[in-house]
Amino acid sequence: MAWEYSEKTKQLFLDAISAKPGTHLGEIEDPDGLGEHGSIVCGDAMRFAFRVKRAADPHDDRIVEARYLTFGCTSAIASSEALCTIIEERNLTPIEALAITNQDIVDFLGGLPEQKIHCSVMGAEALESSVIDWAKRRGVPFEDLGPRIEAAAHEEGRIVCVCFNLTEPYLRKKIQEMNLRTVEEVRDALKAGGACGSCQFKAGGIQDLLDELWGKDETGIAARAGAAEKSPYQLYKEIEQTILQVIRPMLQRDRGDLEIIEIKDKKVYCRLKGACATCAGAGVTLKDGIERVLRDRVDPEIVVIDV
Amino acid sequence: MSDRVIYLDNNATTPVCPEVVEAMLPYLREYFYNPSSAYEQSKLTRAAVEQSRATIARLLNASQPTEVIFTGSASESNTTALRGTLAANPDRRHVITTAVEHPSVMEVCKDFQRNGYEVTFLPVSRSGQLEFKDLIHALRPDTALVTIMHVNNETGVVFPVEKLAKIVKLTDPRVIFHTDATQSVGKLPIDLSGVFLHVDLLSFSGHKLHAPKGIGVLYMRKGTRCRPLLIGGHQENGRRAGTENVPYIVGLGKACELAAADFRNTYSEKKTLRNRLEAFILENIPYCYLNGRETGRLPTTTSVSFECVEGESVLYALGEHGICASTGSACSSGSLAPSHVLQAMHIPLTAAHGTLRFSYGRFTTEADIDALIAVLPGIIARLRTMSPYWDTTANRPNDSTIALG
Secondary structure: OOOOHHHHHHHHHHHHOOOOOOOOOOOOOOOOOOEEEEEEOOOEEEEEEEEEEOOOHHHOOEEEEEEEEEEHHHHHHHHHHHHHHHHHHOOOOOOHHHHHOOHHHHHHHHOOOOOHHHHHHHHHHHHHHHHHHHOOOOOOOHHHOOOOHHHHHHHHOOEOOOOOEHHHHHHHHHHHHOOOOOHHHHHHOOOOOOOOOOOOOOOOHHHHHHHHHHHHOOOOOOOOOOOOOOOHOOOOOOHHHHHHHHHHHHHOOOOEEEEEEEOOOEEEEEEEHHHHHHHHHHHHHHHHHHHHHHHHHHHOOOOEEOO | OOOOOOEEEEOOOOOHHHHHHHHHHHHOOOOOOOOOOOOOHHHHHHHHHHHHHHHHHHHHOEEEHHHHHEEEHHHHHHHHHHHHHHHHHHOOOEEEEEOOOOOHHHHHHHHHHHHHOOEEEEEEOOOOOHHHHHHHHHHHOOOOEEEEEOOOOOOEEEHHHHOOOOOOOOHHHHHHEEOOOOOEEEOEOOOOOOOOOOOEEEEEEEEHHHOOOOOOOEEOOOOOOOOOOOOOOOOHHHHOOOOOOOOHHHHHHHHHHHHHHHHHHHHHHHHHHHHHHHHHHHHOOOOOEOOOOOOOOOOOOEEEEEOOOHHHHHHHHHHHHOOEEOOOOOOOOOOOOOHHHHHHHHHHHHHHEEEEEEEEEOOOOOOHHHHHHHHHHHHHHHHHHHOOEEEEEOOOOOOOHHOOO
């Protein structure tokens, strides 16, 4: 995992974290375009905003200021700086800015390690959504943004989670990507259904999406028919009762005690406490005392294990 | 970049002790003889290997030196233990391990799954600890092997291996119990003739305790059914083929001798350093958690998760001050997910990505901690102001982050 960042990447990161003048960290009050991409869950996220010099025809607006807030690794922060610098240097209209690709960011940085390319993609995606936002604010038709962006802008779909404004295509995509299996997992990972909760189980809600994507979980519904013989549960109860009513009082008389850790099959896992724990005769107490009582009273095959 | 190196990554590897280097040098310069040769000169190297074996057996309180097998690394020891056990017990098809093992155990277990074995991965709590109950329930009549690490490399959490082994062996003596003790040998007492009596196999490597890289040990209790991984040589009683790496074996022996001599001192000394750092962090940096604090931990590791920052950028900024540490998040290893250990502990994702590990060794000093303390709060604060998830005015995560966490 040695850092293989270019000098430019390192410089932009260090400038940003030392708040060097000319860096682009921050927010714009009342921006003309605002876009976000990524999420804290994924490990990086960017909020990108720009201000334009307005023209009579919004198509002639020119971006004059770009700012970002970024949560992410060294290269995510450097990519954010790179994006803002590229945009401010080139004096672009928002539609022209859409031509900036993640490759432009990579080139500006003098290359990025392969596993860090996603950082540059994040920049390009945040830019895209900020331009869509600008188009909405300025009344520019989406078709003017080009066919790719137009499709993205319209890809809104039915809203499933009203509280967090999350759409069906988005949830479908994320559920599959993140391999989410339960409404709890969806809530924890995507927030969906995490506020009022009404969308979790209603028709067309999160559970329905999960069932559709993964199939209904049949296991666990068909309960097993009860067994006829003495069940492990009955055995468990008998052992537990004997320990509580016979053995513990016996030990407590000698200022000792015993804690049940678990009972499985005919094995009793326990911990000797109090005077018993430090007693040199603990092994004898265990075998000749506790184990014998349980064998006599409950089952001759019981084994006691002191942990 | 700072010229002074402040090395706080001793769980990754440690610097070699000067005494260890000195002990090794004669076997690099002069005594090159193959310990298996017949002539008089090779007696020297043979004796050196056996002396080192005896030192290590003493450190672990093994009943006899032949139970100590030299390997090339802890990863090799782990692989040998796991594969060798299953190969020697073909009628049993079930393995139990934990969700937080080192990859050299985890990946071998996943490979078992691909080859038709069933593997149970025991979960851990929010503090990174195991429950006895889960192990008890996981044991089956066809369980061949239980492999549970002694100390977790990311969090320093200590598993009660001596008790877990006892549960296993008293439930079914035919189950083999292995522990990866890479992070604990030389730091915690291990008594294989005493409380660790039920442990059959134990792995560790030299470079975590100030010996060089490239030397490991597999302790194998006498009578344990386990096949060798490397065959084709009679070395190590036929349990690991390959000419003995004499200088490194000598180095490891010296390192174990040094560890045995002063590990109690080191232990309390590092605890003071750690406590000071951790108290400082909690007092001066809001919204962070110390992982594993609620349970038993080795005092040589601090794992801390900071809300709303990404670990790799913190690490890089620390690097500018000459400070070497590591992350538990994975941006640094190329994947976007936080490490499997943090995931198994259910650390909230808002903080898991911002997890750092500081680990201390014999040469860690008060001055190292001072250097870290001087810069860490500023770096975290600055990166938080840069984060869209941080409310800079209120100095806390913003509302959307809280909902997410």
